Amino acid sequence: MKTLTLANGGKNMDMFEKISEHQQIVYCNDKETGLKAIIAIHNTTLGPALGGCRMQPYETVEAALEDVLRLSKGMTYKCAAADVDFGGGKAVIIGDPLQDKTPELFRAFGQFVDSLNGRFYTGTDMGTTPDDFVHALKETNCIVGVDEVYGGSGDSSIPTAQGVIYGLRATNKTVWGTDDLYGKSYAIQGLGKVGYKVAEQLIEAGADLYVTDINQHAIDKVTQKAKASGVGIKVVKGEEIYSVPADVFVPCALGGIINDQTIDQLKVKAVAGSANNQLLAIKHGRILQEKGILYAPDYIVNAGGLIQVADELYEPNKARVLTKTRAIYQTLLNVYEESSNNNITTIEAANRFCEQRIEARSRRNNFFSHEKRPKWSVRV
Numbered sequence: 001m002k003t004l005t006l007a008n009g010g011k012n013m014d015m016f017e018k019i020s021e022h023q024q025i026v027y028c029n030d031k032e033t034g035l036k037a038i039i040a041i042h043n044t045t046l047g048p049a050l051g052g053c054r055m056q057p058y059e060t061v062e063a064a065l066e067d068v069l070r071l072s073k074g075m076t077y078k079c080a081a082a083d084v085d086f087g088g089g090k091a092v093i094i095g096d097p098l099q100d101k102t103p104e105l106f107r108a109f110g111q112f113v114d115s116l117n118g119r120f121y122t123g124t125d126m127g128t129t130p131d132d133f134v135h136a137l138k139e140t141n142c143i144v145g146v147d148e149v150y151g152g153s154g155d156s157s158i159p160t161a162q163g164v165i166y167g168l169r170a171t172n173k174t175v176w177g178t179d180d181l182y183g184k185s186y187a188i189q190g191l192g193k194v195g196y197k198v199a200e201q202l203i204e205a206g207a208d209l210y211v212t213d214i215n216q217h218a219i220d221k222v223t224q225k226a227k228a229s230g231v232g233i234k235v236v237k238g239e240e241i242y243s244v245p246a247d248v249f250v251p252c253a254l255g256g257i258i259n260d261q262t263i264d265q266l267k268v269k270a271v272a273g274s275a276n277n278q279l280l281a282i283k284h285g286r287i288l289q290e291k292g293i294l295y296a297p298d299y300i301v302n303a304g305g306l307i308q309v310a311d312e313l314y315e316p317n318k319a320r321v322l323t324k325t326r327a328i329y330q331t332l333l334n335v336y337e338e339s340s341n342n343n344i345t346t347i348e349a350a351n352r353f354c355e356q357r358i359e360a361r362s363r364r365n366n367f368f369s370h371e372k373r374p375k376w377s378v379r380v
Ligand SMILES: NC(=O)C1=CN([C@@H]2O[C@H](COP(=O)(O)OP(=O)(O)OC[C@H]3O[C@@H](n4cnc5c(N)ncnc54)[C@H](O)[C@@H]3O)[C@@H](O)[C@H]2O)C=CC1
Pocket: 124, 125, 126, 127, 128, 156, 157, 158, 160, 189, 190, 191, 192, 193, 194, 195, 212, 213, 214, 215, 218, 238, 252, 253, 254, 255, 274, 275, 276, 302, 303, 305, 306
């Protein structure tokens, strides 16, 4: 790689060091609507960047940047693991999803997405819903996951939750020798779009639950469902979720929740959930392994939504989405086997598999001829 000679000898380049793994960062500022957002494109080797947009009241711009850098990198790996022809990108909007949403804010966001001219496609993540993006869709076609009546493939949290269930089954099979969900207890953190749907399926399977959420309405909804079905449910407050005597921890809210403080509290035998970036640092994968806790790499388990929105950009096909989501079960079993055979952690095994796949695919993507249109002729 060529290194440029910099006038000041390369000092004060901290920001470029921080984003050194990424291709492009876009800061979006719209005075009229109050929009403050960051779009990060990590890698487009496999195709245009694709990733949801999170809305959160970040305390600092640095915290928002940190989040979007980590989330967009995760998407590069998620796309590779799910074998979709897209690259890694993500966006964050700085604001309170309960107070700061307006149609105009999302239209302004759509205008920034459009300015990237097909390099970035986006839809929902934590704090945003498909309806928010109906407004953004008025400004750009690079929106995924809106309702079918608007031409989208619908709520992507449905296949995400389905994928989590396949991930839980593969995890149970590896730990207990059976992929039944029944007979085990699950500690779910976050009962939003994905977490609630996972809880619903676990309740239907007759599993016992521990749950927590900061939103009382979300808790009421799930406890009513559990009671109507006659399964055991215990609601716990905040941090208590880490120390409950459940079999599996299912994080479905924030990232970074597997860290030095929480690992010591965990009593579970496995961690498998939808939250992006569950490990605060890669070393926490090793610490979990040393404690005998099986970790299901998040970006493999939670790829169902990505599979659906990627599919939508070519031509939606629900049967194909289901087939590819079901494959999460086998991909995860392969990762567990690689980890065990090579004495590496499950996240190291998953990362290695994705990096090898990106490297192999990049050689195919280098080939250009006038007769053969680029394979990335997705909706722009
Ligand atoms: N929506 C999707 O299809 C996908 C979501 N994910 C990830 O899954 C996670 C959940 O996403 P969604 O369900 O879409 O978000 P959501 O915003 O619909 O739900 C998140 C839930 O977590 C709760 N929550 C927030 N902070 C909490 C805390 N400290 N303790 C307990 N609960 C808390 C919220 O009140 C909310 O009910 C996120 O990490 C997201 O990035 C990953 C892949 C796809």
